[in-house]
Amino acid sequence: MKDAAHFLTTLILLTAVVGHAEPVRINSLGYLPDDIKTAAVASEATEFRLRKATSGRVVMKGRLSEPQQKQEVGQTLRYADFSDFRKKGSYVVEIPGVGVSEAFRIGKEVYRMPFVTAMRAFYLWRCGMAVSADFGGQHYAAEACHLQDGYLDYVDPERAGEIKDGTGGWHDAGDFGKYTVNAGVTVAVLFYAWEHFKDRLEKLSLQLPETAPGFPDFLKEIKYETDFILKMQYPDGSGRVSHKLTRRNFSGFVMPQEDREQRFFTEWSSAATADFVGMMAMAYSFFKPYDAAYAAQCLAAARLSWEALEKYGRHDFVQGDFSTGGYQTTDSDDRLWAAVEMWESTGEAQFLADAEQRIATRRMLVDSDWDWGSVGNLGVYTYILSARDGRNADLVGKIKDAIVADADRLVTHSLSDAYGRALDRYYWGCNGTVARQAVNLHVADLLSPNPAYRQTILRNAAYLFGYNYYNRSFVTGLGINPPKHPHDRRSGADGIDAPWPGYLVGGGHTPTDWVDSQDDYARNEIAINWQAGLVYLLAACL
Numbered sequence: 204m205k206d207a208a209h210f211l212t213t214l215i216l217l218t219a220v221v222g223h224a225e226p227v228r229i230n231s232l233g234y235l236p237d238d239i240k241t242a243a244v245a246s247e248a249t250e251f252r253l254r255k256a257t258s259g260r261v262v263m264k265g266r267l268s269e270p271q272q273k274q275e276v277g278q279t280l281r282y283a284d285f286s287d288f289r290k291k292g293s294y295v296v297e298i299p300g301v302g303v304s305e306a307f308r309i310g311k312e313v314y315r316m317p318f319v320t321a322m323r324a325f326y327l328w329r330c331g332m333a334v335s336a337d338f339g340g341q342h343y344a345a346e347a348c349h350l351q352d353g354y355l356d357y358v359d360p361e362r363a364g365e366i367k368d369g370t371g372g373w374h375d376a377g378d379f380g381k382y383t384v385n386a387g388v389t390v391a392v393l394f395y396a397w398e399h400f401k402d403r404l405e406k407l408s409l410q411l412p413e414t415a416p417g418f419p420d421f422l423k424e425i426k427y428e429t430d431f432i433l434k435m436q437y438p439d440g441s442g443r444v445s446h447k448l449t450r451r452n453f454s455g456f457v458m459p460q461e462d463r464e465q466r467f468f469t470e471w472s473s474a475a476t477a478d479f480v481g482m483m484a485m486a487y488s489f490f491k492p493y494d495a496a497y498a499a500q501c502l503a504a505a506r507l508s509w510e511a512l513e514k515y516g517r518h519d520f521v522q523g524d525f526s527t528g529g530y531q532t533t534d535s536d537d538r539l540w541a542a543v544e545m546w547e548s549t550g551e552a553q554f555l556a557d558a559e560q561r562i563a564t565r566r567m568l569v570d571s572d573w574d575w576g577s578v579g580n581l582g583v584y585t586y587i588l589s590a591r592d593g594r595n596a597d598l599v600g601k602i603k604d605a606i607v608a609d610a611d612r613l614v615t616h617s618l619s620d621a622y623g624r625a626l627d628r629y630y631w632g633c634n635g636t637v638a639r640q641a642v643n644l645h646v647a648d649l650l651s652p653n654p655a656y657r658q659t660i661l662r663n664a665a666y667l668f669g670y671n672y673y674n675r676s677f678v679t680g681l682g683i684n685p686p687k688h689p690h691d692r693r694s695g696a697d698g699i700d701a702p703w704p705g706y707l708v709g710g711g712h713t714p715t716d717w718v719d720s721q722d723d724y725a726r727n728e729i730a731i732n733w734q735a736g737l738v739y740l741l742a743a744c745l
């Protein structure tokens with residue numbers, strides 16, 4: 204007790220003396236016992252101390268690194284490395300004369316609650332049913348919304364004014380639209396999380412409503428989306444797939460159930476149709492053990508849309524009357540992914556031939572930096588991890604080399620980045636890519652095990668939760684000083700100060716220009732494709 208009181212006094216004194224001194228940055232979610240553990244500070248100090256958070260007892264002393272100039276953030280940083288300290292508990296890092304970090308934990312469980320919260324964020328995005336959650340002492344709730352989804356005017360002018368069932372699925376982001384292309388990369392990365400980390404995920408309860416009896420919770424949530432995606436196929440039996448289901452323009456900041464403008468199935472696109480094939484072929488494989496009839500329905504739908512891809516050729520989406528999200532993209536990478544998933548799910552030679560021809564003629568075998576607009580990696584990763592026979596051995600070898608080389612580049616960049624971020628670019632939604640690169644790194648680790656790959660995944664997690672220029676988390680409700688004003692209609696409209704929990708915001712367009720402002724949708728929105736990356740990343744850290 205005496206210790207604790209003394210430590211508190213020291214803390215208060217320190218804070219008073221140093222005022223607005225440099226923060227001591229730390230991984231706010233905490234560290235696994237065998238992590239690389241660092242703190243960073245911009246100061247001339249040379250020593251650091253690790254203290255117990257409660258008693259203040261010093262458990263380790265060490266020297267800071269030599270100063271390192273980090274041009275991207277305009278800072279000269281010194282690092283405390285306490286990787287060797289492995290004892291579980293709560294700690295702070297103190298830099299004498301500068302300040303004390305936030306308290307953090309060392310323990311095996313540090314990623315569990317964040318993982319569950321990030322995955323439950325998908326449930327809270329559900330359209331077409333009431334949702335609610337208790338978090339941080341608040342009760343968040345929305346009523347069933349968009350029950351009139353959607354009108355057929357743009358699919359078949361002769362059926363203008365008629366509604367076909369398009370209810371369900373997740374809202375896309377801070378807006379309430381539903382977009383097939385963005386669903387594609389989202390669903391695929393979530394299925395990857397299940398495939399790669401099943402042993403950990405199947406043990407975790409997500410406390411979801413019973414919308415898929417007999418399914419493990421994690422797959423239950425994905426099925427809520429595929430149930431909806433099935434409804435995006437044209438009603439004419441052609442297999443073409445609507446690009447999106449939205450209003451003509453964006454709504455204001457209202458709760459979803461207050462958004463009552465007409466929403467339309469839009470015209471089809473070949474990218475959306477190919478992504479539909481990719482999602483439905485995966486749904487077939489992953490859902491078959493739990494519901495064979497549903498799985499068969501998914502595969503039949505995938506085959507029909509595959510035929511549409513062959514019959515109709517390339518067809519880009521044109522916005523026309525719409526000003527909601529565009530998600531306009533060429534379809535060659537989407538077709539590659541579709542072909543691989545059809546092969547993986549059926550083993551049929553025609554799909555393998557098509558897939559290998561498309562992979563072999565790809566400009567880059569692996570994309571470091573990828574998202575909804577470039578989904579070829581999904582095909583390449585499924586192909587390389589497949590247990591099926593018959594692949595071209597030469598191509599397999601080249602792909603392995605490319606995946607390892609890509610992961611090595613990510614490791615190298617992460618080690619030189621001020622805060623361990625592996626991605627070297629900044630743009631709308633780049634935080635989602637930082638998270639999604641956990642797929643690049645983990646697949647490389649499966650093919651050619653190297654502890655540096657997992658360490659880089661952990662560094663990216665640390666970056667997103669507060670070990671960064673801002674000393675702030677990018678995920679609502681979690682980590683150090685998280686975003687309070689995401690561009691999210693529910694969070695803006697529900698009368699509760701704290702935003703809906705567990706959501707990753709898009710991030711800055713330069714290393715230092717992020718702002719926590721609701722108006723800044725290009726930097727502070729949330730979105731399912733970024734969130735899926737976050738879920739995968741946290742699953743990898745579990």
Ligand code: 9MR
Pocket residue numbers: 376377378453527528724728
């Ligand atoms: O809220 C919209 C957001 O979800 C989109 O990502 C963004 C870009 O398409 O557009 C936002 O809507 C804005 C609209 O484009 C222009 N008027 C202000 C809207 C934000 O309130």
Ligand code: 9MR
Pocket residue numbers: 375376377378380527528529530631632724728729730
């Ligand atoms: O994530 C999308 C980003 O890559 C684009 O640059 C941006 C502008 O077209 O749109 C982003 O997606 C938004 C979508 O258009 C509408 N819903 C919100 C999405 C996230 O901001």
Ligand code: ZN
Pocket residue numbers: 329330331348349374379459
């Ligand atoms: Zn809705």
